[in-house]
Amino acid sequence: MAFFTNISSSTNNYIENKLFSRLLIFIALAVSIIFVFIGDDVTEFPLFVTDSFTFTAWVNHGEDYLKEHYRWITKLIASYIKASYYALEDFLLDSSWLFIVAMLVIPSLAFGGLRLALLVLFGVLFWGAVDLWDSSMETLALMGLSVFLSVIVGVILGVLCGLSNRFERGMKPVLDTMQVMPAFVYLIPAMFFFGIGGAPAILATMIYSMPPIIRLTNLGIRQVPSETIETATAFGSNKLQTLFKVQVPLALPSIMMGVNQTIMMALALVVLATFIGAQGLGSEIWVAIRKLDVGWAMEGGLCVLFMAIMFDRFGKALSKETVTLPSDSQRFYLLPQTWDIYPLARIIEKPLGYIHFCFVLIFSSIFSAIASFLNIFISIFSKEFAESISKFILNHYFFFTGILILYGLSVYDSTIASIGAFPESWHVSLREPISNGVNSLTVNPTFISITKGIKAFVVIYLLKPLDLYLTYLPWWYTTLALVILSWISVGVRFAIITALLLFFIGACNIWTEAMITLSSVLISVLLCFVIGVPIGVLASYSKRFQNINEVILDAMQTLPYFCYLIPVLMFFGGGAFAALIATIVYSIPPIIRLTVLGLSQVSSTYSEVSKSFGGSTLQTLNKIKFPLATPSLVMGFNQTVMMAFAMQIVTPLIGGKGLGREVFNGLARSDTGRALAAGIAICLLAMILDRISLAWTKKQRDALGLS
Template sequence: MRRLPNPDAAPYHGSRLTPATRTITATTDNTSLRPLRKGLVSFRGYNLTIAFFSVVGVLVSLGMYSIAANKFPFPQSVIDAFPFADWINEGRVWLEANLKTYTRAIAEVVKLPLEWLEETLWTLPWTVVLLFLVIPALAYGGLKLGLLTFAGVMFWGMVDMWYEAMSTLSLMAVSVAFSAILGVMLGIVASQSDRFESFIKPILDTMQTMPAFVYLIPAIFFFGVGATPAAMAIIIYALPPAVRLTNLGIRQVPETMVEAAQSFGSSRLQMLLKVKLPQALPSIMLGVNQCIMMGLGLAVLAVFIGGGGLGEQIWKALTRLKVGWAFEGGISIVFMAIIFDRLSYAISGVAKDQTRQVGAKFRLLPQKWNQNTVAQTIERPVGYLCDLFNTAGEKLTSIITNPLRFVVPGIASVFSNRPLLIPGLLVLIVTYFVATQFKWMSSFPRELEFSIREPIDFAINWLTVNPTFIGITKGIRSIVFLYLLDPLDSFLSGLPWWYVMGLLGLIVWKSTTLKFAIVTTAFLVFLAASGLWEISMFTLAGTTVSVVICMLFGVPLGIIAAYSKPVDAVLRPILDAMQTLPAFVYLIPALFFFGGNKTTAVIATVIYAIPPVIRLTTLGLRQLPNEVNEVAGSFGSGPLQTLFKVKLPMASPSIMLGLNQAVVFALAMQAITPLVAGLGLGKEVYDAMNSADLGKGLTAGIGIVLLTILLDRLTQGWTRKQRKALGL
């Protein structure tokens, strides 16, 4: 599975690896060392060929630029003859006239539960909501997850965003429920029919890479304004990962297992329900989880159609430049993402072996501290308390389930398998009735409120006026603009369009397949004919510069983190935050520091796209088998030699995957950077949304989709070839 994220889709995947990385590491582990030397030699040969052709390509292009710069603009007559955006807008008018009744009727189906849930969460005592989230967290994720959930829920109240958090929570719950159900159903169908799979795959690709702002324009027409259209947009936007991972999970069920079931004579339906679906559950849950993360991102952007909730808070804070306030909203979102992420992961049972280790004594502190006496003293009473609760829960459950067993055994076993269910429900009900008696239990007490706005504002302000810091940021900005962005932009947009198309086509052909090269070229012609050639070239230049910076800084950082545990420990939470925090939140500080210009947008893109590079570099190096060190050492190479000659080449597939992710993330960020003076296709989309011009927005959106898919496949192609050269 590969993620094609949206920057505000809060891609929380810090703690877990995507399956793609898992496969890589698995194969690396299995490498025996004999073919290693051979692989390294052929790898070097492969890279030398690549380097050679790259140099030739650059020289030829420079020559072409010197002869033909700016002499071949795309013919205006073709652009005039191809009013694609107008056709879309005409189509929209027709759709609006003919479809609106139906789309509104569908929206009603979502509206009802949504409004009811929001109303309910608003009126329920906050203590009940708190326990409703904390009890399952305790039951499934253990004490640590329980505490984390507690902290997150308390945070919403403490920063005075309780009601907003409840709105976002209800929006998420309803839309993710619809999206997950629909997605799993489509995924099951896709897993059963190859034809349906190949039909739906390009649609899913497009849905995932299309900037969300393109969705939001028609959402107003078809679904109205407020939380309902936001939910509809989220349902559509978050669908792809659920479909994809369900399909993948079912298709990956081992053949032997299927054969075994067949020999027992199970029908196709039985096979699906009893064998394949349970086996695919981890993958399906990962899909649902990704669905949640994508949804949360859009929940922030939904403010543009009146979606309300935390997104509205962040937006209001931004328009008033209250960075601290925006951060509070952002952190509230981060907590929601983490709670959803960990809780769905824990409930799915995928993590069972980790969280419920048999005989695990430590519930709060890291397991490996169990030799430390201080840790033991802290942990012992915690353990007793947990055991006490567990036993009490079990007792209570058995008191109720034992008589029930004679009446409805099915229900009784549901309860007795889950010893915390009945006590949990009882606690909820009791809390509810008690809470109605005490004001502090029903509405969040103001005494508990605390604000982190001021320290954040103070820090940001201090940096904004600090001459040294601003000197550095201005230096970075000048270098990036003068030596990278501006030259590359003039170069790419100055080259003749037919030359760029031809060269890209050639590269794509050599890196992937001829078929894909032809499709790519056709789409490039489409972009040019829509009048977006120069804008697309700027986007390409901006993306390239961002990705180059990501690699320049990300790979060394990743290497350092691979060798130094403390660096890794410091880096990890920072990377998590960089990826989970809605990009909205750090755009304004970025602008304070780097100024309002297109370079700032590039820098914001780097912030968003660098984490996967760092992570995957560290991972690639860490996962190498230990023998690599020993073998390299026995040949007498020093640590640096080992790193550059053996380890980095061997880790290169992982690093290339980092590059690939950086490319995809950087293009996804295109949707957000127009808010801070970013130019290019994203800006076109954003402007189109502001003037409700679906045609223009969709055309530019298709441009982003095309570039993403193109660069994604290209980098994937390179990764594959490198792995092949390495003999993996």
């Protein structure tokens, strides 16, 4: 057993030091509980502070001023964006459904092969089949335009960051803020300056989804080896030529990764932007939620999920390098290439290979004919130009085939016979079966008693006491505790910042709401741990379980967070408890992932040694793996907290309370100041917990000698 004492002796010192501080914490807690019992009402900031610190009014005055003097500019921008959005939307809605299918499937076929094309085909047909075609087109238009603009602006800013250190230093805090700020906070001002509907939604989406493309473009540009640039300069390229011929092409994989991330983030926000009047799948889901029609909401949610998966896979295919196969192996088009050891798979793939070959042969010969015809025709004027044109066409026969098919379809649609809307006979309604299933479950007495039991337990023993504790605890006590905590874990400077941030929350007169939010975040994180860590432990032991787990977690993280409300609403109805469950469902993936990571990263030597010393599996887990995995777990805590805070913004839709509802109240009363104050407060709380837990991770790592 010497081994165990050895391992834990490194942490022993640490623990002894902690004994004293534990006593202090205990005393502090006891005192705070006394305070809570003495207090006869929720704690409130002194009136003279809240009355003189009228942040809400300042913001509203500032907004009025800006509206009065600069609104014509924003209106102009909005009108341009709106015009392009309407044009794109009308184009998508007026095109025949076959045209849209071809437009999405052909590029997928080109970049991702048959597998991706089939996936995309399935997704697109699903939109039509559940009768949400128009909404999907609206979402597609919103997303297409905002991704397009984000990529253009983002790449330009990213290139500037990559070229100038000063610009990068200036951009960094801006990017950090863009990523931490809940989207709701700027969704509302966007509405006042840019109106309702598509234009503000697109602009807000740009703010939300641009950081990854800027960061990754910057990274890509900076990763170009300086020798390459020197060589280019030595060969006489000027700065612009070096940029466009060397740096940007070499940064392209990184930029493509940024595009992929931007697409995913844009989709999440485009769905959320329904609150400022953007149409599409988001508003379908919202109306369905308002009517408690679970089946309908589920259909909308699935459409979003398929759209997300489609674009995610397409983006990945775009940035993936093509693999060259050894010449003797058979190329697979549908099944995974690794399956070529199975004869059955080879037989299935054979005809696909022939089809591919025929297809290539037909279209390449058609286009070589066109190319040679053009060659003869243009060579009358310029021989060189003709050569390059025919070569270009020949090399891109696939692209031109796609164009030809699309053109053929639209000509067929407009002149020969109208294809029109998605055929009604293909509609498959999932609405009723889902709703009926859920309804039969929710009237089931056993199910009711189970959910009621869980609900009563969580509310009576967790949510309610913590709510009471935090709201009744005098504000100065809470502030002091958090300030001391940040002093110990981060440093004096951050302690001062914490004090100021908490003072801001109190002075805006939203202390109670902030404490309710904090309490529901803490409870959801606690429950995430209780549920997530065992799952993570299981997954780290069983490979098969881990594989299933990965698939589910991937799907969970692709889904926009709005959609999490649906299943919760389905089983638990509305209210604070439902909001808690939605938060848990949304924010549990990181803790599971990082538990698995932390446990499996523990070097197998340690566990081998522990086993050879006779330690049981449980002992190994408890004494070796968990202590060594602590930094990972704290990291998981950190990410879970962040996601739980993000979720607080949408939970008011199903009865969540606290700051999220303040944001909603602000939106409903068109009171930007109020919404902004609550939104900022969410950011601030998140920031304080983030810094404290990150600092804690670092300390743990140092203590374990892992850094």
